[in-house]
Amino acid sequence: MTINIQWQDQNGYWRHFQSKQNQADAYRVAQRRAESTKKRHRLVDDDGRLLDLID
Secondary structure (H helix, E strand, C coil): CCEEEEEECCCCCEEEEEEECCHHHHHHHHHHHHHHHCCCEEEECCCCCEEEEEC
């Protein structure tokens, strides 16, 4: 299963950042990037289902 990391821009649109195969690694990457950029990130699966939202 592919996990897509997306981030929310200043207009509220979700932008693709990266794809990962490992969910734990995807969560770590998204959490670190959310802290460093101060932007909201989310993890989405292949079917577009929300797995996690990181502020």
